[in-house]
Amino acid sequence: MAQRSFLERATRDGWPAGTAFALIAGVFGCIFLALLFFLAVDQRLVLEGSQRLLDKTVPSTLEHFRLARNVEQLRLEGERVLSGPTPVARQQALFIISLLASHPALMADPRAAELAREVERFLARAAREEMSEESYAAWTALSSRLSLLADDVSIEGVNLATDDLRQMSAIMVQSRVKLAVVLALVAAFAGLVLFLIHRHLIRPLQMMDEALSALRAGAPVKPFAPAAMREIGAVEGAIGQLREVMHENETARQQLVLLATTDDLTGMFNRRHFMALAEEEIKRAQRYDRPLCVAMADLDFFKQINDSYGHAVGDLVLTSIAELLTKTLRQSDCACRYGGEEFAFLFSETSLAEAHRLAERLRHRVAKNPLQLSDDVCLPVTLSLGLADASRGSLATSLKRADEALYEAKKQGRNRVFIALSADHGSFRGSALPEKNSHSQPP
Helix, strand or coil: CHHHHHHHHHHCCCCCCHHHHHHHHHHHHHHHHHHHHHHHHHHHHHHHHHHHHHHHHHHHHHHHHHHHHHHHHHHHHHHHHHHHHCCHHHHHHHHHHHHHCCHHHHHHHHHHHHHHHHHHHHHHHHHHHHCCHHHHHHHHHHHHHHHHHHHHHHHHHHHHHHCCCCCCCCCCCCHHHHHHHHHHHHHHHHHHHHHHHHHHHHHHHHHHHHHHHHHHHHCCCCCCCCCCCCCHEEEHHHCCCCCCCCHHHHHHHHHHHHHEEEEECCECCCEEEHHHHHHHHHHHHHHHHEEEEEEEEEEECCHHHHHCCCCHHHHHHHHHHHHHHHHHCCCHHHHHECCCCCEEEEEECHHHHHHHHHHHHHHHHHHHEECCCCCCCCECEEEEEEEEECCCCCCCHHHHHEEEHHHHHHHHHHHCEEECCCCCCCCCEEECCCCCHHCCCCC
16 A cells, blocks of 8 residues: 555656666666676686687697598508618608507507508518509508598597587577677667656756746746656746746836836836936947937926816826827937926937928927817917937037027927027027918928
8 A cells, every 4th residue: 555655646746856767777787687697607608618629629629630640641651661762761661650650649549540550560561572463452442541531530620629619609699699689678778768868857957948048038938747757846846936936027127117217197208218318329329420319399388288277187288299299200219208298309310400300290290189178178289399419419418408499499489499500509590380370281
């Protein structure tokens, strides 16, 4: 029951990595030791065969070769006895035959000893008597028997070595087969282990790395599949919790960034964020000698609107004008609610002439879109703007000149665009629609 409970718990919660790898290592060790034992047995047999070959077979084979050589030498000396040119030469050959016939190698083999005595008697008789045709025929038969015996002895020696080598070869072939089986089992086991490691360790780690990379990039993370390893499952659960916490933190961060960079009422950039963006843009424009303009705008008679219709209508006017300005501006332009009913603009890659046309478009769009408060109340709204070149001076100086141009536009009757032509006070150029045709198209 305890074992079944452990298996059920391991299957449900995942195997501990240490237990799983210890079990795999134990199985592999048992199989490997068994296979090593079989290989050791074959190796012992090969070593015994090699020792037997060195101690017995090789010396015995050499004895057979020496015996065959002595038998062949006996035949050759017999030919010298019969063909010797002088009696002395024949006696010398006969003496050598006597020595060979009494050689221990010949005496040790019954076949060779009996044939050697027969050859010795025949040649001794032939040396005393004249050779006849019958004698030559008898010697031919003896010579043939000596050759056959030498061949038989040589073949027996070769067969001794061949039998042992054949046994050793069979053992080595068997060992190779066992070794091939061992290597195949080791390869299969290693493949299984690698597959398990890849599936239950490497692949989950890769998925964790992908999940962490996605978390760093802010991309969504796919949920993890149930892990077979308990530790892997714990890490995946921690990553899931980290993902939720990071998602909550990112949502909070975005909200904080939105609150820190935008105006609550209009949704435009606030003054602090606008100033930071404008400072970077001015540095870039001055570094690369690119045109850049700033503008200040103010809603005309906004205090009267608040006094007459209330602050709720004033807020509605601000949000409507902010939406209209955002739709009219280009993507490269930057605008903010500077404070109260004032707005600030940054026109990148824009000369004063282009900025003037854009400001006129803004002024005209505001004048052409009065605010409909009710069916019978339509509130006209106009905008005054001041422009200044920001490609040379600082941001504060440029905004100050644009504000002075805005003040001049207010002073000259509102609903106008004035341009600060130089850093000197009073050097402005303005334009506006005629009062009697305030809703006509801009030039």
